[in-house]
Amino acid sequence: MLPQSFYLRDDVVAVSRDLLGKVLCTDIDGRRTSMVITETEAYAGVTDKASHAYGDRRTRRTEPMYGPGGTAYVYLCYGIHHLFNVVTNASGIPHAILVRAGEPYSGLPTMLERRGKPRADRSLLAGPGSVARALGITTSLTGSSLLGGPIRIEDHGLRVEAACISAGPRVGVDYAGEDAGRPYRFRLESDAWVSSALSTDSSS
């Protein structure tokens, strides 16, 4: 599995890019599931207006983000969706990476069962809420370590070419001013298993 030094780097965007192609494994409910990470989004804490930690807002909720790199930050959004984030950087710096999409790697039947799907389709692991649900990740796992806990990230030797990585600004960050142009989102272009919810802005 990835060493803690992988997460402790101070460039959350670089870590975010490096997470592509890594395998996210969970041992939950006595069953093991895993997927290849195909889409991530960096949240540069204090700098990012979309982050819960923007403006250095430290609360009980965001506490895991202030922990050391290699910590899981899971949070319930819209009352239904569990969003899984990887905390990076040293303690006290609330950087995190949201895993937005993945490709099934192992434990497919379990993932299908959790998602209530008869067979795999693109939507199985497309979107942060779907990813967490398929892997069985819930908010009870927030603050747990990625270095030996029920959630782990491993390097299975999958090589990702830089040319296959699409980096772009996140959607809906017009208000972020100079931060709007920052490539916070990364995904594997050549992969069919990326999130389809890329068109957040519906200005037609």
Place this chain on the structure above:
DNA sequence: CGAATGATATACT
């Protein structure tokens, strides 16, 4: 395109 859904943050008594 619009509703669902519940914990958290913030403000107020």
Place this chain on the structure above:
DNA sequence: GTATATCATTCGA
């Protein structure tokens, strides 16, 4: 301590 607005989304019409 109680109340209301907010939300890094998803699914169904």
